[in-house]
Amino acid sequence: MKSAVVLLPGLNRDRDMIAALTKISGQAPATVWQTDTEIPDVDLIAIPGGFSFGDYLRCGAIAARMPVMRAVAEKAAKGVTVIGVCNGFQILVEAGLLPGALMRNASLKFVCRQVKLRIANANTMFTRGYQPGQIIRSPVAHHDGNYFADAETLARLEGEGQVVFCYADGTNPNGSINDIAGIVNDRGNVLGLMPHPENLIEAAHGGNDGRALFESALGIAA
Amino acid sequence: MKARITVTLKNGVLDPQGKAIEHALSGLGFDGVGQVRQGKVFDIELTGTDKTKAETDLKAMCDKLLANTVIENYSVAIG
Numbered sequence: 001m002k003s004a005v006v007l008l009p010g011l012n013r014d015r016d017m018i019a020a021l022t023k024i025s026g027q028a029p030a031t032v033w034q035t036d037t038e039i040p041d042v043d044l045i046a047i048p049g050g051f052s053f054g055d056y057l058r059c060g061a062i063a064a065r066m067p068v069m070r071a072v073a074e075k076a077a078k079g080v081t082v083i084g085v086c087n088g089f090q091i092l093v094e095a096g097l098l099p100g101a102l103m104r105n106a107s108l109k110f111v112c113r114q115v116k117l118r119i120a121n122a123n124t125m126f127t128r129g130y131q132p133g134q135i136i137r138s139p140v141a142h143h144d145g146n147y148f149a150d151a152e153t154l155a156r157l158e159g160e161g162q163v164v165f166c167y168a169d170g171t172n173p174n175g176s177i178n179d180i181a182g183i184v185n186d187r188g189n190v191l192g193l194m195p196h197p198e199n200l201i202e203a204a205h206g207g208n209d210g211r212a213l214f215e216s217a218l219g220i221a222a
Numbered sequence: 223m224k225a226r227i228t229v230t231l232k233n234g235v236l237d238p239q240g241k242a243i244e245h246a247l248s249g250l251g252f253d254g255v256g257q258v259r260q261g262k263v264f265d266i267e268l269t270g271t272d273k274t275k276a277e278t279d280l281k282a283m284c285d286k287l288l289a290n291t292v293i294e295n296y297s298v299a300i301g
Contacts, residue, residue, distance in 0.1 A: 061287065065287060094290070146238075148236070
């Protein structure tokens with residue numbers, strides 16, 4: 001399975017994402033720069049975490065308007081799998097590829113810790129390697145992960161199984177509505193999540209709870 | 223031509239920063255401060271002179287970039 005990683009100035013988890021995809025898929029992902037208008041023929045596009053454009057205006061707002069994001073939107077419309085982690089999630093929301101918004105953490109503090117996630121829907125292309133309701137661990141590191149959507153959008157997301165990951169066991173680190181940590185679009189091929197599964201994929205990380213997400217998305221889940 | 227765009231959070235959207243400012247104001251001894259909501263102001267210089275076009279353009283700027291209309295409202299003032 002071929003993958004590509006989107007690079008933007010200010011991202012800082014790009015190397016982690018590249019390392020995770022290389023280890024799990026067995027080949028290094030292509031990289032695409034913010035001004036690129038075309039993305040190579042790949043099965044999976046990942047937008048890593050960080051602080052693109054210094055979080056100016058709103059997190060992900062400037063990045064979402066760069067040429068490469070038009071190319072990502074075109075690929076997503078064709079059914080290519082897209083994962084946005086942390087700032088990548090914020091960018092996907094700002095680009096209109098996912099509904100809702102990510103606001104300042106309710107505590108106003110940057111949170112950097114490990115949380116627990118419940119697999120709210122194991123019947124997606126990103127979670128088929130997990131059991132329904134399974135609790136996994138994942139690191140988080142963000143200042144603006146407080147997911148918000150209006151009541152109508154929220155009802156639709158929950159009704160259609162588009163809420164994929166929820167903070168579990170009282171570990172919601174940001175005040176996110178209904179403990180939402182990750183959602184997919186209505187077609188099910190675009191995932192955004194605040195936690196960093198790419199930082200928990202092997203024993204050296206202290207666990208591999210995040211690995212099945214990439215194995216699922218890359219079509220190599222057990 | 224000069225324009226000022228004001229972006230504010232929609233009603234019902236939690237504003238933890240506004241809340242923190244509210245507490246800080248009461249901590250400074252300002253009594254009678256009710257709810258505080260934080261927003262943004264953009265002062266924009268425009269080279270054109272057509273006010274109608276400017277207003278259309280400024281609204282498009284808000285919809286496309288300056289405001290996140292999922293959570294924010296905006297208002298445009300010219301002159």
